[in-house]
Amino acid sequence: MLNNAFEWERLVHPSPTDEMITTRTEIVTAILSSFDEEEDVLNAMRLVSAAITGLSPSVQADVEYGTILTEFTRGHHQAFSSKLSENALDLQLSACLAVGELLTRKTTDDTWGEPRPLIAGLILSAHLLRPVPAGTHLKAAQEILVANASAVLARCALVARLRPEFDEGVFEKVPSPGNVSEFWNQFKPVLASAFQSISKASSIDRDELEALWWLYNDFANTFAKKLSELSAFDVAFASPLELVDRALCPAPVSLKNIIQGLVARAAQSSTRTAKSLKSILSAWTPKVVAAMRLEDEAGECAVAFPKIFPLTWIANRVGQSGVVGGWEQEFEAKSGLKAGLKLSPEALAEQVFAERTAQRLLLPFCGESP
């Protein structure tokens, strides 16, 4: 992604020089080195948040991460101002390049490549509800990130569903039992490998069966009602939550298509007009809204990043307060999104799908709460 450095540098300078590109590349390399060294998932989340949603001087978390990015920048550009209000876009640009690199670079022994699917999931979760970027060039840069993130997740979903191939001929190679102990030593790894293959094949089958049976049942546990009795917004909320939880992680694009099909069918019998986020949520009980947040470390980690997990943050707030309201002001201040943001059922389903997928991708990295 660093080969985009020249084009992207234009975001902050009408006519960038070679020296500027070299400096930018060095800054991004420094950010990535620190990322690889620390192996801290919070760095991934902060970077994605900075790249996709930008850094706002009025958000405390942004100011804190802005200070860290400023330090990286100052290592190569001593006169760089420490005021976020003067450099927000410059720092966002470095974050965009770093995130792009994390999505596309080749992993080696020295790089921390494991969080790549997570970063892709975080990007999709963070960008969907955002207003379209203010300018052509920022939009173009983010489009590249989003396209790469979609490709990474789609590839990971396919890999997770590749049926294992087990060569049954290995059983023939195991010698006849003479000495039981020696036989067992040779047979155990073959058996373990066979069980692993069976287990993986079984989980892949279950992935499909769970989805198909859920669809056949036509019942949403979130609302304790039949799908056919739910509004388009209800279906857009319940079906991604329940289907993503039943699927192998990450869920495939085809599952999202199936969900959008359900939403479209529900919209034939109810309204599909866009509604404000506030009015969508106010139609549900606190228990329904709170279902958005996973009750584990990943859910805990996610609520610390309202810019990436806006619905999860609301769910947590509603779950704590027990009322579906009173979250609007804090939500707007922390997420940069409006409570009056208009959403169609399809857009809601996309966001719930992306956010739930990102939460599940986060789980292996969240041993400790932030």
Added chain:
Amino acid sequence: MTRREFACLKPDCTFGLTGTCIESIDDPTRKCPNLKATDASSEPEQQVGNEGDTHPVANPARQFPTGLELGLNQAARIMRSRYTRLIGVLGQAEAGKTCLFTSLYLQLTGRNLCPKYRFAGSETLLGFEQRARHLRDWTQGRVPDQIVDRTHLGNPRSPAFLHLAFHDDSGTRHDVLLPDLPGEWTTRLLSDASTAERFGFLRRSDIVLLALEAPQFANRRTRNNAITDATHLLARLSDDISVPRSIPLVLAVTKCDETDGSAPQDVQKIADAALNRGYSVSTIPLAAFPRNGTTVPLGFGIDALVTQMSLPCVPLTTDTARNIGSASRSYLKARGHR
């Protein structure tokens, strides 16, 4: 450690005090022939941090912008803080580019575009005021024939920018940079492709305005020349400057007070040529300062121009269909039944 100080030989330049070059030269300490360095060796050494800290620390005097126009680096200072729309403008001498900017400034500051657009500030107020000053010199109740002076750049090789910020009716702030280039740059570009390099900043623009004079397109004697020049200019934009196709073009048809407020028909040929080259294009008839005796209002079309400048981009689209093409199983190929 000594701190370098500079003094400019030009009598009006306050670079020594303010750090801002009167001619908007980028990095004047290196490039301005009038600037002389004086080493202030009598200044005491500046130290920060621990005594052993030997890092040189710059201690620049606070810099006040001249407010006339911005050089590339000064424009970049604004661009670093928030997304700034760069409006590329091309047009031959006397096409009305500077009048357009001046009218835009006056319409915004005069609250003529309220409540849709509200003036939110400018880092080049003096520059706009300087350009508008003839408008205040009315004689016998008539606006002057020459409303703005011809544009000359302090540094003839580098563009200078005017800055404007405004809020739209949703409260969103838009910062725009307007390069006020002499018409000779465009004329030269038409005759000499090698000058395309200095228009490189147009590749960063968010929209490109082509200032076309309506009377030139309406007049039988001049319209063929005007069409040829404009088509040629499009070719330069596309082939020599390599302006990306994602950047929309706006045909700013100026002086439409002389064509009853409408763009001449032949302007459509330029729009078609732009479309053929893969650009999206829109046409805006304009009359920044209509002459006496016309019914076209003052600042005609400026609101449409501001709308064009603040238009949001097309929403992000991701093609997810192609991601499932390689899957072999029916489940992974499902598209939903909508």
